[in-house]
Amino acid sequence: MNALPTNNNLADTLLKIASWASGIFIVLFFGYLLFDITVNGFSRIDFSFFYESPVNAGRQGGIAPMLISTLLILILCLCISLPIGIASAIYLAEYTNEKQWFSRFIRRCLNIISGVPSIVMGLFGYAFFVIALKLGFSLLSGALTLAAMVLPLLIRSIEDSLRAIPQSYRLNAHALGLSQWRMIFQILLPMASQGILLAVILSIGRAMAETAALLYTSGYVMRTPDSIMDSGRSLSVHIFDLSMNVPGGEPSAYASALTLIVLLLIINTITAYISRIIKNRSIK
Amino acid sequence: MFPLNKDKILLIVLRIMAGISVLSLLFILFYLVKEALPILQSISSHRFFTDESWHPTSGSYLLLPMIIGSILIMLGAMIVSAPLGILTAILSQFYAPPWFTKPLNRTVEILSGIPSVIYGFLGIVTIVPLLAEFQAPGTSVLAGVIVLSFIVLPNIVLISNNALSQIEQVHIHNAMSLGLSRYAIIRHVILPQAKPGLFTGIVLQSGRAIGETLAVLMVCGNVVQIPGSIFEPVRTLTSNIALEMAYAMNDHRSALFLSGLMLMVVVLVVILIAEKFSPQANIQ
Numbered sequence: 003m004n005a006l007p008t009n010n011n012l013a014d015t016l017l018k019i020a021s022w023a024s025g026i027f028i029v030l031f032f033g034y035l036l037f038d039i040t041v042n043g044f045s046r047i048d049f050s051f052f053y054e055s056p057v058n059a060g061r062q063g064g065i066a067p068m069l070i071s072t073l074l075i076l077i078l079c080l081c082i083s084l085p086i087g088i089a090s091a092i093y094l095a096e097y098t099n100e101k102q103w104f105s106r107f108i109r110r111c112l113n114i115i116s117g118v119p120s121i122v123m124g125l126f127g128y129a130f131f132v133i134a135l136k137l138g139f140s141l142l143s144g145a146l147t148l149a150a151m152v153l154p155l156l157i158r159s160i161e162d163s164l165r166a167i168p169q170s171y172r173l174n175a176h177a178l179g180l181s182q183w184r185m186i187f188q189i190l191l192p193m194a195s196q197g198i199l200l201a202v203i204l205s206i207g208r209a210m211a212e213t214a215a216l217l218y219t220s221g222y223v224m225r226t227p228d229s230i231m232d233s234g235r236s237l238s239v240h241i242f243d244l245s246m247n248v249p250g251g252e253p254s255a256y257a258s259a260l261t262l263i264v265l266l267l268i269i270n271t272i273t274a275y276i277s278r279i280i281k282n283r284s285i286k
Numbered sequence: 287m288f289p290l291n292k293d294k295i296l297l298i299v300l301r302i303m304a305g306i307s308v309l310s311l312l313f314i315l316f317y318l319v320k321e322a323l324p325i326l327q328s329i330s331s332h333r334f335f336t337d338e339s340w341h342p343t344s345g346s347y348l349l350l351p352m353i354i355g356s357i358l359i360m361l362g363a364m365i366v367s368a369p370l371g372i373l374t375a376i377l378s379q380f381y382a383p384p385w386f387t388k389p390l391n392r393t394v395e396i397l398s399g400i401p402s403v404i405y406g407f408l409g410i411v412t413i414v415p416l417l418a419e420f421q422a423p424g425t426s427v428l429a430g431v432i433v434l435s436f437i438v439l440p441n442i443v444l445i446s447n448n449a450l451s452q453i454e455q456v457h458i459h460n461a462m463s464l465g466l467s468r469y470a471i472i473r474h475v476i477l478p479q480a481k482p483g484l485f486t487g488i489v490l491q492s493g494r495a496i497g498e499t500l501a502v503l504m505v506c507g508n509v510v511q512i513p514g515s516i517f518e519p520v521r522t523l524t525s526n527i528a529l530e531m532a533y534a535m536n537d538h539r540s541a542l543f544l545s546g547l548m549l550m551v552v553v554l555v556v557i558l559i560a561e562k563f564s565p566q567a568n569i570q
Contacts, residue, residue: 006380006458006468014469021377024370025390028439032393035400035408089303097297108304111311113560117490117553118314119497121524122546125531129317129543150310157307182293207399214499214524218531238401242500245407252411259404266399 036263043260046253052261056224059248060240065258067226071141071234072210075220078145078230079152079209080202086149087156087205088198092186094157095164116154120215123151127219139233144220148212152205159204163197164190203273210266213238237262318550321543328537334544340510342530342538349545351512355427355520356549358513359506360496362431363438368488370435371442378443379450380472391447398440406501409433414505421517425507428516433505434498438491445491449483450476486560493556497549499524523549 054064090108098105118126127147137143167190175185191198213236221233222243235243241258244251329347337348378390413432418424453476461475477484499522507519508529521529523545534542 006462006471008468011467011469013473014467017376017469017472018381021373021381024373025377025382025386027370028374028397028443029390029393031436032397035397035404038408038412039404086303086306089300090307093297093300093304097300108308110557110561111308113490113557114554115307115311115314117493117497117557119494119499119524119546119549119553121499121527122318122497122549123314125321125527125543125546126314126317128531129321130313134317150314153307153310181291183296186296203399211399211401211403213401213403214528217528238403241401241407242403242504245403245410246504255407259407262401262404267396270396270399 039256039260039263042253042256043258046257047260051257055226056240056254059251060224060244060254061248061250062254065237065240065254065261067224068235068237068240068258069261071220071227072237074141074227074230074234075145075148075216075236076206076209078142079148080205082145083149083153083156083205084202087153087201088160088191090153090157091160091164092190095161096182096186096190112154112157115150116158118151120151120212123147124215124218126150127215132219138231139219139221139223141220141227141230141232141234144216144234144236145230147215147219148209151212151215152208155208156201156205159201160194160198163194163200166197167193199273203270206269207266210236210262211238212236213242237265315550318543318547322540322547325537325540325544340526342534342541345537347537347541348510349523349541349548351510352521352523352526352545353548354512355506356496356522356524358427358520359430359434359502359522360492362427362516363434363495364488364492366431366435367439367442367491371439371488372446372484374443375446375450376472378447380468380476394440394443394447398444402437402498402501403504405433405437406504409501409505417517423507423519425505425519426517427506427513427520429505430502430520430522431516433501434495437498437501438495441491441494442488445487446480446484449480449487452483453479482563485563489556489560489563493553496552497524499528503528 051064052069053066055066056068057063094105094108100106100109124147127143127150131137131143131146132139137146171189171193172185175189180189216236216239220236220239222235222239223233224235224240227234237258241255241262244255244258248254325347334347334349337346339346340348340351374390374394378387378394382390409429409432413429414424416424417426417429457475457479458471461471466475502522503525506521506525508521508525509519510521510526511518513520527542527545530538531542
């Protein structure tokens with residue numbers, strides 16, 4: 003990125019070799035991961051895999067119920083966490099500075115929440131949402147637990163993108179007599195939209211990757227959920243179950259893993275595309 | 287009375303939304319403590335370190351092997367992944383040509399979004415059999431370290447990339463105009479400036495590593511013992527919760543919540559360290 007001078011010496015060459023080695027290692031590992039899962043997953047997948055229910059603990063049949071559960075959990079999770087995330091980020095970035103105790107306190111709480119291990123989050127979700135709020139093992143319990151987990155990530159990355167906007171925009175907006183309301187919604191949020199979308203990508207990725215927190219909140223049941231109050235097994239929990247508890251479940255686990263990775267790639271690509279469109283619009 | 291204007295309503299709403307994060311942390315702590323209290327009241331706390339074994343159904347509660355297991359695997363994974371991650375970020379920022387930077391960053395982004403169960407599953411089908419050829423049973427401390435390294439590596443690259451790219455260009459330009467070599471600039475101008483960001487990121491990732499549950503559970507063998515070598519199976523605190531929560535009752539259940547609380551304390555300590563050593567953590 004930076005065009006640094008290229009005068010070579012021994013230390014420079016060593017650093018260059020070491021950094022190339024680790025970079026190539028990562029790319030090769032990614033290549034292996036994709037290759038292994040694609041080859042082994044593809045031999046198990048046919049079209050019916052996506053609309054059939056699992057048979058024989060998942061050894062045969064498809065993954066339709068898990069796809070539906072995963073999607074519902076993600077949608078619910080974002081519906082809960084995104085409004086809170088954007089609002090908190092605006093508050094932290096636009097109304098507070100780091101010297102105020104309330105904003106420091108919030109930041110500290112967010113730091114701690116983001117460090118809470120997912121299984122501990124699962125324990126909390128179980129004790130609070132499942133038992134105390136009597137939501138039972140349900141998609142909603144799972145989504146609420148996930149929402150609490152992704153909140154710090156959402157808030158921090160949205161706040162970062164708000165703070166990255168040059169102060170001159172705010173000064174200009176004030177000088178033109180814009181209200182705080184209009185400045186936030188017509189200048190700052192559109193300018194931060196790329197950052198917000200990035201935050202959403204990261205959150206979806208984190209939420210889809212989450213397994214431990216869902217085991218004891220949204221549960222383990224393999225059938226299609228009737229409502230958000232019904233228990234449902236996410237795709238990631240399905241992969242876990244197939245590879246740990248179902249002897250001979252490997253082919254199906256590969257196929258499910260391939261599905262999950264492809265889903266993540268699709269989400270990643272679409273969001274990158276949308277964010278580019280929005281960025282172009284905000285410049286005009 | 288003047289009616290509240292839009293800006294005032296906005297501020298109130300934002301403030302309430304920002305408070306939700308604080309509230310959720312309080313709830314997490316409250317429920318962990320509430321559920322962990324029964325065991326702390328019924329037995330004295332030194333027994334978690336001095337009991338003969340972990341047989342919670344017959345009243346012995348030795349948590350020590352699990353605590354050691356968790357720490358071992360976390361340390362191992364950080365030792366492997368922190369240097370690799372920082373080197374890769376240096377490659378991406380300073381050494382790689384543009385045609386390589388883009389696919390590299392994209393690879394890392396995608397890898398960081400891949401669910402940890404998939405890493406765990408790959409560990410079961412590739413790393414464990416490979417290790418078993420050298421030394422049975424394959425499910426071991428080493429397998430856990432390898433899988434966990436792959437899980438945290440992309441995150442460390444992302445964090446390091448971020449820390450390195452936020453260096454003030456002025457400093458780099460100054461260094462260049464002084465005729466410093468590329469290595470000298472990276473070593474003496476960029477890294478010292480990026481250090482707080484790098485350090486905070488790595489410390490926080492180690493908090494995440496100790497909380498990783500299912501991937502570690504899948505490849506570690508889960509025998510409750512203090513491992514004699516890296517080829518022996520081990521059980522972590524997190525795996526223990528995930529494995530036993532389904533059937534745990536009364537004091538046993540409470541002991542699992544206590545292990546959750548212990549992990550929570552570890553996270554608090556990790557964050558305190560991050561904040562103490564990094565001036566940035568107080569600001570951000």
